[in-house]
Every structure is written in C-alpha cells, then in structure tokens.
Amino acid sequence: MPRIVKHSRSVITALALVLVSAGALATMATADQSVEPVRCEIRATPQGGMVSLEALAHADRNVSGTYSFHVESAGRSGGTNIEQGGAFSAAPGKPATLGAVTLDAKGAVFDARLKVTVDGKSIGCAERVGGAT
Numbered sequence: 001m002p003r004i005v006k007h008s009r010s011v012i013t014a015l016a017l018v019l020v021s022a023g024a025l026a027t028m029a030t031a032d033q034s035v036e037p038v039r040c041e042i043r044a045t046p047q048g049g050m051v052s053l054e055a056l057a058h059a060d061r062n063v064s065g066t067y068s069f070h071v072e073s074a075g076r077s078g079g080t081n082i083e084q085g086g087a088f089s090a091a092p093g094k095p096a097t098l099g100a101v102t103l104d105a106k107g108a109v110f111d112a113r114l115k116v117t118v119d120g121k122s123i124g125c126a127e128r129v130g131g132a133t
Contacts (some may be wrong), residue, residue, distance in 0.1 A: 037061050038090065040116045042127040051105040051129055055098040055114045059090035065118035069099035073110045073130070080110075105130055 041056040055069040068085040082101055090096035103110065109130045116123050 037063055038065070038116055038118050038123060040114045040123055040125040041095070042112045042114050042125055044110075044112075044127060044129045046105065047102070049104065049106055050102050051110065052100065052102045053110065053112050053127070053129065054100045055084070055112075056095040057088060057090045057098055057116050058095050059092055062089070062091050063118045064089045065116060067098045067117070068115045069112070070114075071101055071103075071110060071112045073103060073108045080108075 037060045039058045041058065043054045043056060045052045045054070053071060055067065057067065064087065066085065066087055068083070070084075071080065071082040073080040080103060084099035084101075088096055088098050098114070098116070107130075109128065112127045112129070114125050
C-alpha cells in the first residue's frame with residue numbers, strides 16, 4: 001500500500017506542475033488578447049484655403065513605438081507625396097502628435113495613412129479629405 005501512495009504522490013505532483021504551467025501560459029495568452037493600448041487618428045482641420053492633417057496616437061497606458069504617416073494628393077497645381085515617421089512615446093489622457101502637414105486645399109484630394117506599431121503589433125487608420133474648390 002505505501003508503494004501505491006508514493007506512486008500516486010509522484011503522479012499528483014507531476015500533474016500539479018503541468019496544470020500550473022498550463023495556467024500560466026493561459027494567463028499570458030489572455031493578456032496578449034486584450035484590447036490594443038493605442039488608437040490612431042488623422043485629424044483634418046480646414047484653415048482658410050489650406051487643410052491641416054495631424055497624425056495622433058491615443059494611449060490607454062504609457063507606450064513607446066514607431067509610426068509612419070503618408071500623405072498623397074492630386075490637384076490642379078500638381079501632386080504631393082509626403083512621408084513622416086519615427087519613434088514616439090504616448091501616455092494616457094493626452095494624444096501624442098506624431099506628425100503634421102498643412103497643404104493647399106483648393107480642388108485637391110488628400111489620401112492620408114497612419115501606421116502605429118507598439119509591442120510588435122501594428123494598427124492603422126486612413127482619411128480621405130478634399131475635392132471641393
């Protein structure tokens with residue numbers, strides 16, 4: 001009988017270690033599936049005959065990452081192709097301005113794309129502005 005109890009204890013101990021490890025992995029996987037800590041926004045503000053495009057990151061916690069802001073346009077006076085990017089840090093409660101451009105809005109259509117990468121995960125947003133004279 002003591003031999004069976006000893007064997008059972010070994011099996012129970014091994015099983016407990018497996019379950020604890022599996023529980024830890026499940027907890028880590030759940031943490032990775034949480035809502036993204038960052039949201040992106042492209043804010044368009046008309047200013048006379050111009051339009052200002054501002055790339056913003058909103059954070060639910062302190063974060064650091066990289067961004068890429070791309071603006072293309074076509075209008076009567078030609079086209080525009082602007083690339084901005086780099087590193088950024090953001091904190092809760094105050095949007096981080098990542099990049100900004102001010103362009104002539106007369107008859108032009110602007111396609112703006114923003115890509116934000118934090119903790120190896122990327123999110124993006126896009127905005128189409130303009131078309132009126």
